[in-house]
Amino acid sequence: MQSFKESAQLMWRGYKEVYELEPKLILISLAQGVSEGLFPFISLFFTSWIINILFTQPTFEELIPIIASALLLTFTANVLANGLEHYRITLYYQAKDKKDMKMNNKVIYMDYEFIENTEVHELRNFLDMAELSGGQGLHYYMLETKGLITQLISLVVASVFVLQIFTAEVPATSSLSFLNSGWFLVGVIIVGIAYFLYASKIYERGVNALNKMLESATHTNNIYGFIMNQLFDYQSGKEIRLYKQQKVYSKVFKGMSESTGEALTTMQNEENLGTTKLQIWIHLFLGLGFLFTTLKAIGGAIPPGSIVIYTGALSNFMMAFPEFVSNVSQLKNNNKVLKKYFEFLELKSEKHEGTLPIEKRSDHEYELEVRNVSFKYPGSDDYVLKNINLKLTIGEKMAIVGMNGSGKTTFIKLLARLYDPSEGEILLNGIDIKKYNYDEYLQLFSVVFQDFGLFSFSLGENIAASTEYEKEKVLSAIEDAGFKERYDKLPKGLNTYLYQNFEKDGVEVSGGEAQKIAMARAIYKDAPIVILDEPTAALDPIAEFEIYSHFDKIVGDKTALYISHRLSSCRFCDEIVVFHEGEIVQRGPHEELVKDKKGKYHDLWYAQAQYYTEDDEGEIKEVVLT
Numbered sequence: 050m051q052s053f054k055e056s057a058q059l060m061w062r063g064y065k066e067v068y069e070l071e072p073k074l075i076l077i078s079l080a081q082g083v084s085e086g087l088f089p090f091i092s093l094f095f096t097s098w099i100i101n102i103l104f105t106q107p108t109f110e111e112l113i114p115i116i117a118s119a120l121l122l123t124f125t126a127n128v129l130a131n132g133l134e135h136y137r138i139t140l141y142y143q144a145k146d147k148k149d150m151k152m153n154n155k156v157i158y159m160d161y162e163f164i165e166n167t168e169v170h171e172l173r174n175f176l177d178m179a180e181l182s183g184g185q186g187l188h189y190y191m192l193e194t195k196g197l198i199t200q201l202i203s204l205v206v207a208s209v210f211v212l213q214i215f216t217a218e219v220p221a222t223s224s225l226s227f228l229n230s231g232w233f234l235v236g237v238i239i240v241g242i243a244y245f246l247y248a249s250k251i252y253e254r255g256v257n258a259l260n261k262m263l264e265s266a267t268h269t270n271n272i273y274g275f276i277m278n279q280l281f282d283y284q285s286g287k288e289i290r291l292y293k294q295q296k297v298y299s300k301v302f303k304g305m306s307e308s309t310g311e312a313l314t315t316m317q318n319e320e321n322l323g324t325t326k327l328q329i330w331i332h333l334f335l336g337l338g339f340l341f342t343t344l345k346a347i348g349g350a351i352p353p354g355s356i357v358i359y360t361g362a363l364s365n366f367m368m369a370f371p372e373f374v375s376n377v378s379q380l381k382n383n384n385k386v387l388k389k390y391f392e393f394l395e396l397k398s399e400k401h402e403g404t405l406p407i408e409k410r411s412d413h414e415y416e417l418e419v420r421n422v423s424f425k426y427p428g429s430d431d432y433v434l435k436n437i438n439l440k441l442t443i444g445e446k447m448a449i450v451g452m453n454g455s456g457k458t459t460f461i462k463l464l465a466r467l468y469d470p471s472e473g474e475i476l477l478n479g480i481d482i483k484k485y486n487y488d489e490y491l492q493l494f495s496v497v498f499q500d501f502g503l504f505s506f507s508l509g510e511n512i513a514a515s516t517e518y519e520k521e522k523v524l525s526a527i528e529d530a531g532f533k534e535r536y537d538k539l540p541k542g543l544n545t546y547l548y549q550n551f552e553k554d555g556v557e558v559s560g561g562e563a564q565k566i567a568m569a570r571a572i573y574k575d576a577p578i579v580i581l582d583e584p585t586a587a588l589d590p591i592a593e594f595e596i597y598s599h600f601d602k603i604v605g606d607k608t609a610l611y612i613s614h615r616l617s618s619c620r621f622c623d624e625i626v627v628f629h630e631g632e633i634v635q636r637g638p639h640e641e642l643v644k645d646k647k648g649k650y651h652d653l654w655y656a657q658a659q660y661y662t663e664d665d666e667g668e669i670k671e672v673v674l675t
């Protein structure tokens with residue numbers, strides 16, 4: 050439960066945020082709220098004025114200017130309201146776009162570990178759902194402020210008129226003079242407070258049902274987003290059809306729709322029931338109010354024509370009051386959503402942001418040392434890497450091998466600082482990598498991950514990772530990565546879009562072709578440290594052979610770290626490091642490791658040895674199994 054102070058601070062922050070996104074939106078909402086709040090009273094005022102004059106049997110000439118000014122005023126107010134409404138809605142969409150942009154930028158720049166964190170996904174989903182299904186969050190301030198102001202103005206102005214009815218005195222000689230008693234006003238105040246408390250309770254129930262619906266919908270939406278990605282992904286599309294998973298998905302959809310439907314129905318029922326109960330009370334009070342006003346007029350406390358303005362004011366008060374109470378309940382609830390909005394924007398980078406620049410060295414003298422590094426993923430108790438010690442010396446080619454799940458990719462994530470070690474440190478030229486400016490540090494690496502990603506941009510932009518690039522350099526990278534033959538057939542060369550998300554004539558590339566493009570991207574970057582995680586897994590034997598033939602050209606005198614399950618391809622490395630269950634269990638050159646019959650490398654090598662043979666010069670050749 051938020052304290053009043055906390056709620057007020059959040060509201061202030063919320064409005065400040067909207068103001069920063071689109072300053073005019075608040076001002077226009079205020080102007081429109083005030084004018085819409087006042088407008089009904091102006092009409093009522095004129096109507097009751099005209100009726101009162103009619104009782105005095107006025108001439109036509111007397112009436113004309115009053116009716117004309119009433120019409121002119123109503124017309125002007127309507128035109129103004131219409132214009133303001135259009136302008137406000139345009140400003141709202143602009144503010145919403147800017148807010149969405151801000152949230153998307155947060156996702157783009159947030160620490161990688163947040164991207165892998167389900168709680169962060171749920172938080173973002175919750176905010177989207179709260180806005181879409183409940184109109185909550187910053188959205189509430191952007192859109193509903195006008196309504197709140199209108200209700201507030203209506204209440205204040207109507208209260209003034211309502212008070213006037215109570216203070217207007219029926220002459221003491223009248224049999225209705227008992228209406229002058231102050232107890233009527235006291236009664237109204239007590240009933241008003243009781244109504245406020247009762248209505249708040251009812252609206253709170255509605256808001257709780259909304260929250261329940263949001264919780265359920267957020268979870269469902271998370272699964273839904275995940276499933277929709279899978280359904281439209283042609284990779285999993287194959288599996289879904291071949292393994293006849295359609296029924297499983299249909300069942301999941303049905304379950305999701307039932308649970309969300311149930312929560313929605315509960316919310317609607319709660320709202321309907323609440324509204325009906327409140328409407329009964331409102332109309333009862335309204336009836337009593339009309340009776341009181343009419344009796345006051347009969348008693349001579351107010352002119353008969355003024356019944357219009359007083360009963361109108363009473364109606365306005367009675368209509369605005371429940372809406373206002375409902376908005377106050379929503380506002381309170383909205384603060385919870387708003388809190389999460391700021392929580393999302395404030396997700397703090399756990400990463401130490403160093404400031405040290407990286408020395409630009411043409412001799413590539415960058416030495417990486419991993420010292421006593423252990424690591425467990427956030428939220429997990431299990432160590433994925435345990436006490437790793439390694440030194441990558443300049444120009445060295447090192448291979449990391451090991452069974453699935455032994456921690457090889459995780460180790461690379463640490464080197465690229467996608468995560469920081471839980472224990473120990475990684476040093477670059479003797480200095481903890483955390484102390485370096487991260488962007489500059491990243492410039493040292495060309496990485497091709499096993500699950501690399503390409504973007505739906507043009508080929509040139511994919512390889513250069515930029516919209517501007519050196520064409521010759523890109524073409525040379527394409528050649529070195531073995532993509533030249535396919536490239537020559539591309540309709541628009543480097544301007545050919547990959548995939549069809551952005552361009553209808555974008556091309557689909559095969560897994561192996563995609564891997565070559567990812568490789569070309571790493572070659573183009575020309576960073577001093579090259580890390581390749583299963584870079585040839587999807588390549589055909591000839592393409593793989595070409596990559597290895599070009600390897601010296603690709604890697605040159607750079608430091609290289611190479612992960613592969615195909616052990617024969619690791620032999621060109623100066624040193625092979627064997628990972629097992631998160632630990633380094635062996636290291637050394639191939640010839641040395643393979644001799645150790647008790648070692649893990651020996652097991653791994655001989656498990657694959659049937660696929661290879663050695664020629665007279667000791668060269669490994671792949672053999673055809675019969």
Ligand SMILES: Nc1ncnc2c1ncn2[C@@H]1O[C@H](COP(=O)(O)OP(=O)(O)OP(=O)(O)O)[C@@H](O)[C@H]1O
Nearest residue numbers: 165426429433451452453454455456457458459460
């Ligand atoms: N984001 C993550 N959160 C929690 N655990 C993870 C995460 N990513 C990987 N793991 C776990 O860490 C362990 C090591 O995974 P890693 O991907 O580093 O292995 P690997 O040696 O590269 O395996 P492979 O040869 O199959 O590619 C695995 O048990 C995996 O389940």
